[in-house]
Amino acid sequence: MKRGGGGKREVEEGVKVVATNRRARFDFTIEDTWEAGISLLGSEVKSLREGNVNLSDAYAQPKGSELFLVNCRIGEYKQAGPFGHSPLRDRKLLLKRAELDRIRGRVEQRGYTLVPLQLYFKEGWAKLELGLGKGRSHEDRREAIAERESKREMDRALARGRRR
Structure with a gap:
């Protein structure tokens, strides 16, 4: 049984997808992926649960011996008032040392x-799917x-053949 209320897409039980970077797989050739935890403030978690996040210009960058998510916009949580968070602050990503x-x-x-490919909650914890990408020309x-269009055309032709 799937849990979670009305997420954009639920992949497996206990996972609620909050945001997807759809442009990433178009602009980059993704060679490898990792799942990382994110160090967040309370108001950021509340804002994420409302779906108030934008991954389109974000990227991860090593600084010292740690990895940070840069330029990810998590909107302000209105009920936090003056005790809220800065929407564009760098957020530490949590990975094992060997993976890092x-x-x-x-x-x-x-x-x-x-x-960043996807931001989601897994068993209550905020997780980020990171992809190692090489920019496409x-x-x-x-x-x-062209590949996508040809695949779509083939699928349509097969579907038409089945109906007859």
């Missing part, structure tokens, strides 16, 4: 970026669109 070292090694290679994007 592996990620750091791959990010330092030229052309790789850590892109304009031509690569055109190829992706």
